[in-house]
Amino acid sequence: MTIRLYDSRAQELRDFVPIDPSNVTIYVCGPTVQSGPHIGHVRSALSYDLLRRWLQRRYDRVTFVRNVTDIDDKVLVNATESEPWWALAYRIEQEFSAAFAAVGILPPTYEPRATASIPQMQELIERLIERGHAYPAADASGDVYFDVRSWPGYGELTRQSVDAMEAQEQPVPEPVEGPRGKRAPQDFALWKGAKPGEPADATWASPWGAGRPGWHIECSAMSRRYLGDEFDIHGGGLDLRFPHHENELAQSTAAGDGFARYWVHNGLLTVDGQKMSKSLGNFTLAADVLAQHDPLVVRYALAAAHYRSSLDLSDSSWAEAEAALGRIRGFLERGRRLAEPGWAEYKEGLPTEFWDAMNDDLSVPRALAVIHSSIRTGNALLDAGEYGRAKQHVMDVMEMTNVLGLNPEAPEWGGRTAADSRNAVALDALVQTMIAQRARARADKDWPAADRIRDAIGAAGITLEDTPDGTHWSIDG
Structure with missing residues (x-):
């Protein structure tokens, strides 16, 4: 029962074979904490939460790293005198964490901030310079660039030629005398020299002068620090393939690292066919969505489409x-109410159809179809009074929804705890005693007594259902 994942680099489905089956390793590009999360960020994080949960089911241990980009041009731009960049970054990081937790996304094994790995970034840049793949800017600005033409594999992730690529940044203005600071428009920054007007605490000393890291070098350094020079899966949104992931791949492999063996990219949320993004101003904040809808409903709606597909949310989605x-x-x-008196032995484990769906590039829509098929069959068995056979479907649904984080009875969704279960057993014993007393009263044709017992049960918010197979009870609402 091999897991197959669509590898964006190979552009095909591949059998997943981890480096170490006892510890699957995943690195996912986390948020740049410039402003609060929109619902597209939550959809992306949920995609990898589902992947992680399935891999944990298959391999038991998964080391999952999701970074926080807490130093960036946009973070500095959005800072104010009353809220410096580092305070803004921390506040927004908390907003992302709260949104992810609200929909049941498991916390990462490690969640490193970029500012905590500056020495590792500088060490990686030095290696690239030594190998001839990076150079300090000729204008003595303190910038350091990756030389894309020095690395033959550049462009292989997105299958582009260097000549066809647009400039990744605005070229450094050419001085009156001397060469340009940047050799080619496609070269990208590994280190950014400090600029006038930038906060002094947003710079770090380096061999090339005070400055801060470029965006792309951050993830290469952090993934290496926490997962080693080669790891199993690199994930992120489809919009990160170029230039971010292309640049990560180039600089890490040019430095001699094996880097990611599989590249997984999730599809984007769209609004009228356009990617939902802050730059386009067509985003919906996660906090607004969670204020309007049950978080479990949000999780289900975001998980219902295949992770690689685009998803256009509407009122009908909720x-x-x-x-x-x-x-x-x-x-x-x-x-639980009807089948408990007749529970029989059942087979542990997930249905084969569910395994097949999840192993097939994490096909959650097919997995959800298996769940609802099992519900239809289980309800039919309950209707027929075949409680022993119905139990298998009840347990299957519980186990499948647990794998997907969608079991409404799970503690994270306010479901029953162990104490709740003990209380339920005690309550059931009391109600069953009263049901038996009512049955005796009815058998003796003591209708007033039978009615008093039923009224007392009803006053406690409990409804009785008389069926050919006996009387069953449930709590109103």
């Missing part, structure tokens, strides 16, 4: 997710 979760919740409650 309504469909809420209805689907209602079916799951209703089946689990009904199954």
